[in-house]
Amino acid sequence: MKPPSLEPPSAEPPLPAPVLDMRHVSVSYGAHVPAVLGVDLTIRPREIVGIIGESGSGKSTLAHSVLGLLPKTARMSGTRFNLAGTDILKADRTALAALRGPAAAMIFQNPMTAFSPIHTLGRQLTDLLWRDRDPSGAQKRARIVAALAEVGIPDPVGRLDAFPFQLSGGMLQRVAIAAALLMQPALLIADEPTTALDVTMEAQILHLMRSLRERAGVSILIISHHLGVIAEICDRVAVMYAGRIVEEGTVEAIFRAPRHPYTQALFACEPALVPTGMRRLPVIAGEVPRPGASLCDFASRCAVKAARCVEQAPPWTRSGEFPGHHVRCHGSALSGSPPSGRTP
Amino acid sequence: MAMLTDTATPDTPTEAAGSHEPRALARFATTLAHILSTPLGAIGLLLAMLIVLTALLAPLIAPYDPTAINVKDRLADPSLTHLLGTDQLGRDLFSRVILGTRTAMTVALTALATALALALPLGLVAGYGPRWLDGPMVLLFDSISSLPMIMLGLAVVVLIGPGVPTVILVIVLYSVPSYARLVRTQTLSLKSRDFIKAEQAMDAGTARILFRHLLPNVIGPLLILACLDISTVITLEAGLSFLGLGVKPQIPSWGNILSDGFAVIRKSAVPVVAGGVPLVLATLGFTFFGEALRDALDPRLARERRP
Amino acid sequence: MPGFILRRTAIALAILLLVALLLFAMMHMIPGDPTVVALGPRSTPEMREAFRAMMGLDRPVLDQLGLLLVRLAQGDLGLDVWSRRPVLTMVLEVLPYTVALALASFVWALALGLVLGCVAVVHHGKWGDWLIGAVSVSFVAVPSFVVALYSLLIFAVWLNWLPAIGAGEPGDIGAQLRALILPSFAVGLGWVGYISRLVRAAMIEAMSEDYVRTLRAYGVGEGRIIYRYALKQALLAILSVIAIGFGSLLTGSIFAEIVFTRPGLGKMTYDAVISRNFPLVMGTVLVTSALYVTCMILADVVSAWLDPRVRSAI
Numbered sequence: 001m002k003p004p005s006l007e008p009p010s011a012e013p014p015l016p017a018p019v020l021d022m023r024h025v026s027v028s029y030g031a032h033v034p035a036v037l038g039v040d041l042t043i044r045p046r047e048i049v050g051i052i053g054e055s056g057s058g059k060s061t062l063a064h065s066v067l068g069l070l071p072k073t074a075r076m077s078g079t080r081f082n083l084a085g086t087d088i089l090k091a092d093r094t095a096l097a098a099l100r101g102p103a104a105a106m107i108f109q110n111p112m113t114a115f116s117p118i119h120t121l122g123r124q125l126t127d128l129l130w131r132d133r134d135p136s137g138a139q140k141r142a143r144i145v146a147a148l149a150e151v152g153i154p155d156p157v158g159r160l161d162a163f164p165f166q167l168s169g170g171m172l173q174r175v176a177i178a179a180a181l182l183m184q185p186a187l188l189i190a191d192e193p194t195t196a197l198d199v200t201m202e203a204q205i206l207h208l209m210r211s212l213r214e215r216a217g218v219s220i221l222i223i224s225h226h227l228g229v230i231a232e233i234c235d236r237v238a239v240m241y242a243g244r245i246v247e248e249g250t251v252e253a254i255f256r257a258p259r260h261p262y263t264q265a266l267f268a269c270e271p272a273l274v275p276t277g278m279r280r281l282p283v284i285a286g287e288v289p290r291p292g293a294s295l296c297d298f299a300s301r302c303a304v305k306a307a308r309c310v311e312q313a314p315p316w317t318r319s320g321e322f323p324g325h326h327v328r329c330h331g332s333a334l335s336g337s338p339p340s341g342r343t344p
Numbered sequence: 345m346a347m348l349t350d351t352a353t354p355d356t357p358t359e360a361a362g363s364h365e366p367r368a369l370a371r372f373a374t375t376l377a378h379i380l381s382t383p384l385g386a387i388g389l390l391l392a393m394l395i396v397l398t399a400l401l402a403p404l405i406a407p408y409d410p411t412a413i414n415v416k417d418r419l420a421d422p423s424l425t426h427l428l429g430t431d432q433l434g435r436d437l438f439s440r441v442i443l444g445t446r447t448a449m450t451v452a453l454t455a456l457a458t459a460l461a462l463a464l465p466l467g468l469v470a471g472y473g474p475r476w477l478d479g480p481m482v483l484l485f486d487s488i489s490s491l492p493m494i495m496l497g498l499a500v501v502v503l504i505g506p507g508v509p510t511v512i513l514v515i516v517l518y519s520v521p522s523y524a525r526l527v528r529t530q531t532l533s534l535k536s537r538d539f540i541k542a543e544q545a546m547d548a549g550t551a552r553i554l555f556r557h558l559l560p561n562v563i564g565p566l567l568i569l570a571c572l573d574i575s576t577v578i579t580l581e582a583g584l585s586f587l588g589l590g591v592k593p594q595i596p597s598w599g600n601i602l603s604d605g606f607a608v609i610r611k612s613a614v615p616v617v618a619g620g621v622p623l624v625l626a627t628l629g630f631t632f633f634g635e636a637l638r639d640a641l642d643p644r645l646a647r648e649r650r651p
Numbered sequence: 652m653p654g655f656i657l658r659r660t661a662i663a664l665a666i667l668l669l670v671a672l673l674l675f676a677m678m679h680m681i682p683g684d685p686t687v688v689a690l691g692p693r694s695t696p697e698m699r700e701a702f703r704a705m706m707g708l709d710r711p712v713l714d715q716l717g718l719l720l721v722r723l724a725q726g727d728l729g730l731d732v733w734s735r736r737p738v739l740t741m742v743l744e745v746l747p748y749t750v751a752l753a754l755a756s757f758v759w760a761l762a763l764g765l766v767l768g769c770v771a772v773v774h775h776g777k778w779g780d781w782l783i784g785a786v787s788v789s790f791v792a793v794p795s796f797v798v799a800l801y802s803l804l805i806f807a808v809w810l811n812w813l814p815a816i817g818a819g820e821p822g823d824i825g826a827q828l829r830a831l832i833l834p835s836f837a838v839g840l841g842w843v844g845y846i847s848r849l850v851r852a853a854m855i856e857a858m859s860e861d862y863v864r865t866l867r868a869y870g871v872g873e874g875r876i877i878y879r880y881a882l883k884q885a886l887l888a889i890l891s892v893i894a895i896g897f898g899s900l901l902t903g904s905i906f907a908e909i910v911f912t913r914p915g916l917g918k919m920t921y922d923a924v925i926s927r928n929f930p931l932v933m934g935t936v937l938v939t940s941a942l943y944v945t946c947m948i949l950a951d952v953v954s955a956w957l958d959p960r961v962r963s964a965i
Contacts, residue, residue: 067868100870113861116880128869163959489667494902496916502932503677579794586796613804620797626749631792
């Protein structure tokens with residue numbers, strides 16, 4: 001993996017103001033079903049941050065909470081939740097709506113269902129640009145065509161009259177990215193952007209997203225359970241488990257020296273990394289527990305669990321030789337020697 | 345194969361239903377609570393019970409013979425002797441309305457029971473019988489249910505003459521296709537379930553599969569559907585009687601009362617109101633109740649009833 | 652597309668054939684002289700003779716059926732043995748009244764039903780939604796002929812605002828429209844509830860689609876999402892149901908025509924039933940069935956044509 005030639009995110013001050021700044025943010029469904037617990041996450045301009053974790057770890061809830069797209073039963077709380085300078089926790093509905101698009105745009109997992117099947121793409125992209133006053137529509141049209149061309153869609157003018165079913169999934173995901181770019185957002189949130197695509201399409205979409213960061217200067221928050229995707233594109237990675245971030249660091253730190261037993265287990269289960277000759281795919285025993293059920297939610301599945309793990313909440317500690325590498329675990333924080341790391 | 349049966353047991357929804365009386369009771373209680381928890385369901389249950397009770401106790405409630413003609417007392421206004429007054433033949437309207445409830449319920453329940461009795465075997469044959477028979481039967485169900493029913497009903501009436509059997513025949517013609525189709529779909533989906541496959545693999549007889557497994561699972565949804573249809577069927581009976589094509593004119597029935605009242609609508613509004621209000625209450629009541637029952641037991645059965 | 656229309660037409664013709672077969676079979680299955688079954692005991696020998704000749708009743712049953720089908724295929728519904736006029740002519744004379752009534756009922760019911768359905772969706776889960784739901788289900792449940800009777804009683808008999816009888820003098824558009832108000836109210840009321848419930852359900856389903864989430868993620872207003880996206884999808888989903896409904900409106904107007912003594916297909920069928928005029932009943936039943944299946948074909952074709960996915964697939 002070759003990290004993009006960019007200054008390291010955690011470089012010397014003065015740091016530019018973060019695009020997304022979350023301090024101790026929690027989300028729960030209804031009154032008592034927590035999905036995200038006390039998450040701290042900062043994304044600086046032009047930074048690509050990935051979140052990995054199993055299904056049910058709360059990573060999608062986290063991504064959707066940024067745009068206020070959670071169902072009505074969801075409750076958000078925290079000490080700070082700033083998106084492009086606006087505090088989401090204090091924003092009313094209008095203020096929140098104003099953020100959607102210009103502050104942060106989102107692309108979704110399944111491009112085939114992300115667009116209305118009975119409206120033309122041109123109609124839908126025009127409606128996404130509803131903020132711009134352009135009576136004749138010619139200006140909007142030109143911008144849309146330019147954006148479609150920029151994401152590498154052949155015959156962008158002709159596509160305006162096309163319906164979604166006439167395009168392939170990869171093409172539609174490009175359209176979705178073009179739509180996001182039209183907003184010139186500070187942050188692009190990508191929720192499993194390549195999961196529904198085949199491998200060649202995946203590579204192209206990732207390449208496109210990376211080049212957009214270079215050209216448009218957008219920050220990207222990418223959610224994936226696919227380690228390869230994260231390794232390919234991210235500067236920094238946060239590992240989520242049962243609603244908490246259990247480990248965070250540069251892509252190098254996480255992939256070369258994973259500290260948290262859960263992260264290590266994730267790598268052990270990654271099909272691409274499993275040594276050939278193994279007869280069964282390893283799995284992490286058990287299921288993701290309800291977040292917040294115990295001090296360390298991984299303890300019940302942990303191979304190196306100690307007595308402390310049930311007595312004391314694991315601290316958020318700096319770890320290892322990589323800058324900015326943090327882990328929420330008793331064991332790995334104390335044991336000096338990093339467990340066997342792997343190169344992606 | 346014995347292993348297969350073991351794993352299939354938890355899949356069997358109504359295995360030995362009789363031995364679970366406490367559970368059945370609990371289920372009844374939750375269903376009732378569910379129905380009563382919505383305002384419309386509560387109103388519906390209340391109205392439906394009122395109608396059924398009236399039908400059962402009709403002869404005790406009615407103060408007069410509903411067919412007794414008293415020409416001297418024609419079109420009397422409501423009074424203490426005649427609560428709703430009299431009709432154009434001097435018959436006591438209140439007694440006719442009360443006994444009309446019994447007519448409506450008798451016709452509706454007989455017709456629906458007949459329709460269910462016919463639809464059940466038809467649907468089972470289509471779903472579980474020989475495969476070549478399925479297509480033609482479905483086509484037949486679909487064609488019949490896509491016919492303009494009132495018109496066909498009228499054609500039936502012109503040929504075999506008005507009367508209760510005609511009304512029942514029309515209702516049966518109207519409802520058998522939709523019930524049979526439901527039985528067929530239920531059967532088809534059950535047929536592919538593991539516990540039936542296991543039974544088949546064990547060489548269980550067709551009769552055993554039909555009566556022990558398919559029938560108990562099909563009958564619930566079917567009864568819900570029939571319950572939703574009660575008000576349609578009451579309307580159909582009243583409508584045909586209103587046209588003079590249903591039950592015989594002297595028999596007390598809401599449709600007949602409305603028909604008589606329509607003839608004298610410029611002289612007195614009482615008969616039309618007296619015949620219409622119980623009909624409206626009955627159709628509303630059974631609709632509310634049926635929908636609440638469906639929502640409580642099997643919301644997937646939702647289908648929009650056409651007016 | 653032509654193949655699609657052809658298939659639908661074939662099914663429609665099959666349904667019509669089934670209607671003809673049913674009528675034919677019923678006439679023969681009733682024990683007794685078919686002419687007496689069809690025309691009643693009070694019919695004259697001449698009328699019975701005319702009917703016997705028209706249906707070829709002295710020939711073998713299969714020949715009779717063939718004769719009937721050939722006649723129907725030629726669009727010949729036969730002569731009414733009572734008035735000796737062609738049945739088709741008689742039906743076509745009254746058809747415009749029924750179509751006018753069905754159209755009037757349909758238009759106001761569709762308009763109000765759409766509005767109620769949309770309002771219910773906007774207030775989804777709140778008391779407005781509940782109220783509209785309760786009103787809608789009540790509208791569907793109440794028998795239309797009771798609505799007809801009560802509206803006749805209130806607006807024509809008591810208040811004397813609107814005519815109680817007839818369809819208005821020919822040529823007098825104002826009177827004809829006034830004569831339409833009460834009947835179309837009675838026929839359409841149930842459809843208001845039916846359509847509002849259909850619209851609500853289809854729109855709620857549309858609002859749960861992924862693309863609505865996309866639109867929301869871009870801050871597109873709920874109003875635009877509901878009226879430009881969800882409504883269009885909902886309309887597409889319910890179009891065929893509604894169009895088939897229009898077909899059944901044609902037959903559903905029978906009560907309104909009788910209560911308001913309006914000329915029309917329903918009234919004519921009813922009069923024919925009362926006088927045991929089977930040839931005329933057969934004619935009206937076949938014509939209404941034909942109109943009904945035509946609506947079904949139109950519904951399928953139009954909704955297929957409006958849906959870009961289907962349009963390109965067929």
